[in-house]
Amino acid sequence: MHEYNPLEIEPKWQAAWAEAGIDAVDAVIGDTADSLAAKSTYYALEMFPYPSGDVHMGHVRNYTIGDVISRYKRMQGFNVLHPIGWDSFGLPAENAAIKQNSTPANWTYANIDKQRASLKRLGFSYDWSRAVITSDVDYYHWGQWIFLKLWERNLVERRLSPVNWCPSCTTVLANEQVLGDGECWRCKSHVERKELEQWYFKITDYAQELLDDLDTLDGWPERVKQMQANWIGRSTGAEVDFVLCDASGEPTKETITVFTTRPDTLFGCSFFLLAPEHPLALEFVAGTEYEQDVRAVIAEAASATAVERSKGEREKHGAFTGRYVVNPINGEKVPVWIADYILMDYGTGAVMAVPSGDERDFAFARKYNLPIPPVIIASDDALFAELDGKRERVVNDVPWTEAYAGEGIMVQSGEFTGLAGGKDSAGSEAVIVSLEAQGAGKASINFRLRDWLISRQRYWGNPIPAIYCDACGIVPVPEADLPVVLPLDVDVAKGDKLAAHPEFYDVTCPACGKPAHRETDTMDTFTCSSWYYLRYADPHNAGVPFAREVANTWMPVDQYIGGIEHAILHLLYSRFFTKALRDAELLDFDEPFKNLLTQGMVKLNGETMSKSKGNVVAPEDMIALYGADALRVYILFMAPPDKDLEWSQSGIEGISRFLNRVWRAVFDLTGEVVVDSEGIKLSVYDETLDAAAVNERAAELNRELHRVIGKVVSDIERFNFNTAISAIMELLNTIAGYLKVPVAARDAELCNRAARSLVLLLAPMAPHFAEELWNEVLAGGVTGGAGGVAGGAAGGVGEGTAGGVTADDADNNNAFDSVHKQPWPEYDPAQAQAATVELAVQVNGKIKARITVAVDASESAIQEAALSEAAGAIGDKPVKKVVVVPGKLVSIVV
């Protein structure tokens, strides 16, 4: 036996696999074009890395999970696409370039080289021939092409809007890129609001479908779907048109529309609110006595930072504009105020205030002494009789001390009084019908989701293919002129930008030929990551981003794996892209990712590992100590994949020990007397075992083999890698018990099968380890060793066709018979059963005895045995009931 030396065998097999092209989907060893076509496809995908530096433990975890799934599926006979690439545009490259006086490209590509080497060192089975790097012209060319397709489909728009501006990154951000407390997702600086003209993708056109199709994503975590649903934020209700009055208070022909989820409370509207940014606000008060107060509120609201706004219950400020509007439901004139809690970018920026039914309006009414007419009361409320039918308004001394926003009965609501009120209630519907009849409103749906702001005032990104012409306006770059190449001689370290490169932006208008100006903003990096999974399917296509039929073959992704932090960002954008590309007839499916696994973080001392905290455990250090396989197995073993895990150094030593034990056991199973490095014999036999004891151990091992293979299958299918590994450990423990049997008394077939199964089960998780054992000890049958266990007789379960050399071997020139080309071991649940089982006997819920019965014993026989065995505990108390749970226990109630 040679020692298990991961540092020697891992690079060896990595080189051998690379040479044999074992992981490329279209060059799989032993597969012909026909056999490949006959296989089902399986697309396993992990979120590609940003090349920020070294590979860290989070990557190791993410990619190990994906690799296990890929290798397992290959052994199950699928043709597996398992690609990798880099999301390589983005701001960190610019910052690093400035810091190191380098260029973003140099920094990025150097990091990619470093990460590629690390990923290869970890033994991940990627099809490297398909690697996609988003900052390569060959890739971003097609990002521009897709941009033009979306533009053709009217999904691209340049418009003036309030935007989020990060002063530190000196660029605008999408809504999704502003964290809950108003911080930039990347640098955590406080985001400012600005009014700028920017490029948008009209993701809101798909708001309803993005929401509806969440229901079809059965393979997604509920949590992620919930987060997306909240983010999309659909509200149903009505649009109501209020008639504007002129400065003298006379109704005009103009109306102003509000959105409400509670049309049933329309009679309770006692004032009307505009957002401070609303264009009508200043128009109303210009030159009036109200102007000063209104301007003060506007100024105060504008200066409020995101932090202040996020503090929840904030003192509300407002001012009367001097104007009135007419409530269409009852013709009442109500005053128009501005209020700083009204958001310009939700609904219409104008709101009907119902202080009795809305906490915020209530607080505002109290503060400014506005009427609070009750219109909804709980059905059992005594006020009903008192209020019903009365039209007088109760002012500030209403019996209510707070707003009532729940469901109830409409009161003081004219013809609608007595109807059920609430969101989407009968009362709401009746009010909408009435409004529609008089042309003053309609049913409506509002989304919280905003369009996706995709332009960035940064250099290191995909150039937006648009040209500004004084004569023609904004003109798309013609498809034939693509790609718009990002110049590499921009020296960001010296503060250089695209906007300072005339050779980039001085162009002629494609429409009229006159001098024009190229767009110097680049696209959000999230546009690059919104379709990379499609490019993997057809990575070298030089005519289109991907061929439709090829995309249809591999997509949707069967299993996507990545961090929860993309629950809204990347995962929502990618869904949008897929739907938009489908409508552009470029592909034929609705959702990109059929199944999603969000893996937990790797922590140290309860904190996320980060360079700035200095608490990073470097994967390279662990590989140097224990090897890549031990690291892979350990990270799988520590916790279920979707939970955060706490790094512990001593645990990986345990896994290293486990692999060493397996190593020795495999040799021992061949009959070889295993010795340690100093020649001390480790194989120890128990010569006292008689034939019956040997047979019992053999039967136990056989049962355990069938049980564990079945367990590993079901655990891997559910991604419970930790329990799959536990089960393999249990198998090893049983094997260790059998290895006490002297070599001459062992069952050769059983030893062979046990060794092979052990190695095959570990192959997806510890690929080099398994490959070495397979090739050095097992391929071609177990033949080596002092005991001379004969190989080739492998029948039974263990391995379908794997009798050693596969039939395809002759057809190709690979020098080895890879364990990763073997079929997954089969198992027979019936053989996992022992002939007899021990049952616990409970008397009134307490275990009082144990009985051993045949596995197929009849219920009455079991009952009889249990009653006699537990007779002492039962005593003379009458037996009321007996429950027999086959294989488990007997419960006796006395």
Next chain:
RNA sequence: GCCCGAGUGGCGGAAUGGCAGACGCGGAGGUCUCAAAAACCUUUGUCCACAAGACGUGUGGGUUCAACUCCCACCUCGGGCACCA
């Protein structure tokens, strides 16, 4: 405030309503060794000197022959959203 998760030994974690704590780490004792490391064996939820027994899955109730698991109420921690009309 609203919406999700999660609370099990010293630690990581197991348990289609059916013997709680699998598997591993750590600890204790032992074998081997001059010694140590490695390896192997035994042991390891708590209480009790041992045994017998009792108690044990955040808390309190409930359903059930049987509850970590299901139901109700609550506590704690983590995450997301939050003036969205």
